[in-house]
Amino acid sequence: MDFPKKILLVQLYSNGDCLYATAVARQIKQDFPGCHLTWLIAKFCQDIIAGNPYVDEVLVTDEVPKNDIIAFRRLKKKVAAEKNEGKWYEVFVTHNMDDNQALYDGTIRGMIFRAYPKPITVPFQPVLLLTDTEKQDVKLFAERNKLQQFKNIILWEYAPQSGQSVLSFDFVMKVAERITQLPQTCIILSSANSFSSTAKIIDASSLRVRENAELTHYCSLLIGCSSGITWFSTSSAAKQLPMLQLLDPQAYFRNAPSVDFNRYGISTEEVIELIMFDEEKIFQSVKSIIENGVASSKKKLDESLPIQFNTTRKIVYNLLCYFQFKAIAKHYRITTSIYGRHPLFIKQFILGFLTFPFKFISNKWRKRKR
Structure with missing residues (x-):
């Protein structure tokens, strides 16, 4: 009796990176038909791949704290030894640390794809499957907050972990208060940080991070920072929203959606990026998008990121x-x-x-x- 080839994929974190790597998992299943694919992932990101049809088994580890290169190199040696002992037929390490940093090409998706030794020929879209319970939870959230009474429902990713932008809560609240003075407009603030909701500025911290993908189906615009929520909104479980991205041009690993989308053949017609912004600029940008549409507003608002190689x-x-x-x-x-x-x-x-x-x-x- 032939046993399936056991393959290990090592992608520990973060949310967006793990979403990109779902395409690698899908590619592995195509390149090695009938294999048993195990994904090694950090505990705080394991929800990202829950229910993924291309992953047969999930191994959770807390061996590598964020940015701990010594711990990561130790983990790599351990899984390499396991492969030599015959536990794994193949081990693919796509995690963005150690020598994989050399693969950075201006996009994090490209960095992860390059870490896999074969071409990625499957669809690039991140694979995310939500349960009926998760969808129902979001439906109840929408009903509880009376989202149906608003025409403009803005999902705002305001506490990014990616380093693509830094926005304080006080700043976001000031801008949100101005934006919600526009007719039929509400804002949903999505982060792990809770606050007291108002009728028009809604706290979404009660939702699981992956449920933001379902939440996009109730929204009309995303204000993002190229962090996890942005990339959840591009997944198979989400509705692709028009985007207003607030970016730091000096971010360590810069990962602008416009660069990523252009690289992978995704339309940027409904993506506006700002790199120089304040309260007034954000307010006027959202007002223009609501009144004139994204395509028209893009011509006068979109700011090109300057080329830099600080990374x-x-x-x-x-x-x-x-x-x-x-x-x-x-x-x-x-x-x-x-x-x-x-x-x-x-x-x-x-x-x-x-x-x-x-x-x-x-x-x-x-x-x-x-």
Whole structure:
């Protein structure tokens, strides 16, 4: 009797990254027909893949705290040893740490896809399956908050964990209060942080994070920060909403939806991105979208993100710490294949080497003082 090939996919976190990796899981099942696919994931992200038809088994781990490279390298050695012992036929590590950082190409989705050694030929859309109970919970949430009485229902992702934007609660509330003065308009604030709802500014912290995908079916616009809720709204369980994205152009791993969508053949007609914004700018942008539509508003509002390669210097530093010269060369090849030998890239690439000794000594000294 032939036993199915046991394959391990390692993608620990975060929400958006795990959503991207569902396409990798789907690809593995296509590339290895009949295999038994196990996904190793962090406990706080395991809900993302609950019910996924392409995942046969879920292993939950708390061995790797966020950004703990030493713990992650230890985990990689452990699963590599398990493969050598015959536990796994293949192990695919797509998680965005260690030498996988070299695969960054301006999008996180691309970074994860490049970590899989075969082409991704299955649909790119993140796979998310909601239960009937989850859908009913969202329906009750909508009824309880009387969403049906509003024409403009705005879902606002305001406490992102991705580092793509930083918005304080007080700032968001001030803007929300102005926006909800527009006729037939309410705002749903989605984050893990709870607050007291009003009739028009609604707290969605009672919903599970994955239930935001179902919530999109009740909404007309997303104000996002290219974090988890943004990418939930692109999943198979969601309704794709027009987007107003508030982005930090200097984010560490920049992941603008416009860049990602263009890279993967997804329409950007209903995506507006702002990189310079204040209370007035956000209010006027939402007002324009409501009154004139996204397509018309995009022409006058959309702001192009400036090309920058600040991430490269940090990637080079991180890889030099472990003498990963092949990975550094790979990052150079990937970036130049997309952007050419852009002067800003070459500058940051060289600076990564030149500043390494000083930064390394500084970091060591700081750790000793703790």
